[in-house]
Amino acid sequence: MRLSAGTPSRLGASWDGRGTNFALFSANATKVELCLFDGQGRRELERIELPEYNEHVFHGYLNDVSPGQLYGYRVHGPYEPEQGHRFNAHKLLLDPYAKKLAGRLVWSDAHFGYRTGSSREDLSFDRRDNARGMPKAVVVDESFNWGRREARPSIPWEDTIFYEAHVKGLTMGRKDVPAGLRGTYRGLAAPAMIDHLKRLGVTSIELLPVHAFVDDRRLVEMKLVNYWGYNTLSFFAPEARYGADNPLDAFRTTVARLHDAGIEVILDVVYNHTAEGNHLGPTLCYRGIDNASYYWLMPDNARYYDDFTGCGSSLNLTHPRVLQMVMDSLRYWVEVCHVDGFRFDLATELARGPNGFDRNSSFLTAIRQDPVLANAKMIAEPWDLGMGGYQVGAYPSQWSEWNDKYRSAMRRYWAGEGSLIGEVSSRMTGSSDVFNHDGRKQRSGINHVTVHDGFPLADLFAYNEKHNEANGEDNRDGSGDNHSNNFGVEGPTDDPQIVALRRQLRKNQLACLYLAQGVPLLLAGDEVGNTQGGNNNAYCQDNEIGWVSWDGLGDKDDDLTDFVGHMAQMRKRFPQITSQKWLDGRHADGSFGVLWLTPSAEEMTETDWAFPDGRFLSYVLSSNEKGGNPLFIVLNAAPEGIPFKLPKLTEFKSWRQVLNTADDNLSIAILPPGADVDAPPRSVIAFAGTPA
Secondary structure (H helix, E strand, C coil): CCEECCCCCCCEEEECCCCEEEEEECCCCCEEEEEEECCCCCCEEEEEECCEEECCEEEEEECCCCCCCEEEEEEECCEEHHHCEECCCCCCECCCCCCCEECCCCCCHHHCCCCCCCCCHHHCCCCCCCHHHCCEEECCCCCCCCCCCCCCCCCCHHHCCEEEECHHHHHCCCCCCCHHHCCCHHHHCCHHHHHHHHHHCCCEEEECCCECECCCHHHHHCCCCCCCCCCECCCCCECHHHCCCCHHHHHHHHHHHHHHCCCEEEEEECCCCCCCCCCCCCCCCHHHHHHHHHECEECCEEEEECCCCCCCCCECCCCHHHHHHHHHHHHHHHHCCCCCEEEECCHHHHCEECCEECCCCHHHHHHHHCCCCCCCEEEECCCCCCCCCCCCCCCCCCCEEEEHHHHHHHHHHHHCCCCCHHHHHHHHECCHHHHCCCCCCHHHEEECCCCCCCCCHHHHCCCCCCCCHHHCCCCCCCCCCCCCCCCCCCCCCCCHHHHHHHHHHHHHHHHHHHHCECEEEEECCHHHCCCCCCCCCCCCCCCCCCCCCCCCCCCCCCCCHHHHHHHHHHHHHCHHHHCCCCCCCCCCCCCCCEEEECCCCCECCHHHHCCCCCCEEEEEECCCCCCCCCEEEEEECCCCCEEEECCCCCCEEEEEEEEECCCCCCCCCEECCCCEEEECCCEEEEEEEEEC
16 A cells, blocks of 8 residues: 555645655656655665556655655656657656755756757757756655744835845855855844844845756856856755755745844746756756646747747746646745745746737736735736837736836936936836836836846946956857946046045935835845946856955945935835825926926926936925925936025925935035025935925
């Protein structure tokens, strides 16, 4: 009675306290063998054919298999690439639902289903066993003691401030994090890191991929790694390199400690493609289990993949079992690991149907109705590389989206480009031209100037050109369209005027990010002047290039931590910044949401908006609370000072300066309406109105 039928109802390896049920989906396989390994994963102990097949699921129950057991699958079926089938039972395959992996992928030609070097390429067939170099799935006990008082923060969208960070890169350079915790899950919740996040006013840490991933063979041969992790092998298992002792429990312990500090955990997830690449890629999991079901294949020749991602292949979420896997994965991370939300890499690919992006796709519909995910934050990177892939503003109201229109406009504006005040006005007030439809609110836009992909903030004002030579691609990789300005010197300089200007421009970008309606996202290290030496594509740099440098912490020229904290407090102090009501102009009764003003404090006309090469923008945000303070904001991107007048609003007797990026020691000036003031060159200043 050791082996029985088990159930197809729960995919993966499920331990019930007495034994383990194994269940694997494949619509086109003819037979599935479960392979059990010794504790080191070196020796295959036995192969057991799963005895039952129901609803395209092979399944069986073993009553003497317990947590810690290493296993994999060998899947039999036709090897017919031109028909979309790539079964090869000589290849040990990872369970798509594996919750923990043992061992690392050791590259060799044996991982390919075809004979590498053959003139027939992937139409040939390889009979080598790859088991020795494959990571193995591990049966796990999912139980975990969260403690009776563990509670998720549930930060309202309007109060949310994201901090994008890499698990390893965030703490490797922090000397106040214990050496044994640096670069690990647990390091994220070290007291020094939590103190820093609280000092910044961060509410939600957004982690680059922690799903188990693979270092590309090409990178390994170049002695590099896939540092960022956008090369997923398993959508359920936490990446072991950040918590080798017990990555699942290490991750959950970290989540619990961050929650105790009131900080949410958001995961950057990559469901759009896998580590298996194009038709010449390895056979590690999905390709060998059911290639024709998991991937988008070309309709006229199923040998090739329809690639919307630029990574060789694309997962096909129109297939119900592939959609189920993604949904099961999301629910697992919420229910078992207590994460608070997800940022979806190349989200447009997930919502594709036969005719391209579909706002009512199976994926978006499944998310919309799922009760487990109802309170999770859903954030789209709203594009992919396929036709019609750019879909900023097109997602349902449950979603928020990375707003690259904000990034582009603000980079160009503070780099010195003129005639952008109309564009900047929209970006600072929630991008209503993009998101004000179908009941969507300002929180729909995630505003950012920098993210992991591209220059960090310090490099944005230090380099005119990318310097990606360390990536081994002759500086051909990475975007050449950075909207940066080095102000006369490429890279570091000792020129005090340039140093001061660069610092002020960093403050300007940070000030705008926090003053803008929408949800701000801060890139880890931007607050301390972190640099990548001009590398704008550090995806393979697991070293000082890719890690956050904390050398600027405490440095008068580089450390803007307290300034960022001040800006976070301003968002709380002036609720009109975080209002979820779209702004309008002057009403018949004299009330308003926003007033756009000329330097002479007159309301702007069409002629003023078209001012040639304009670089000055000023406006008043009315308080959305009775008796509150309006906020007058001035953005001067001109290289010279510009005189202006403070607005005359009869219900307010004075204006008090609350921000000036050109003055580190802000003098609290209280001035009457109509007073003449100078906006310093390239500065952001703000005044709060005092009720009469």
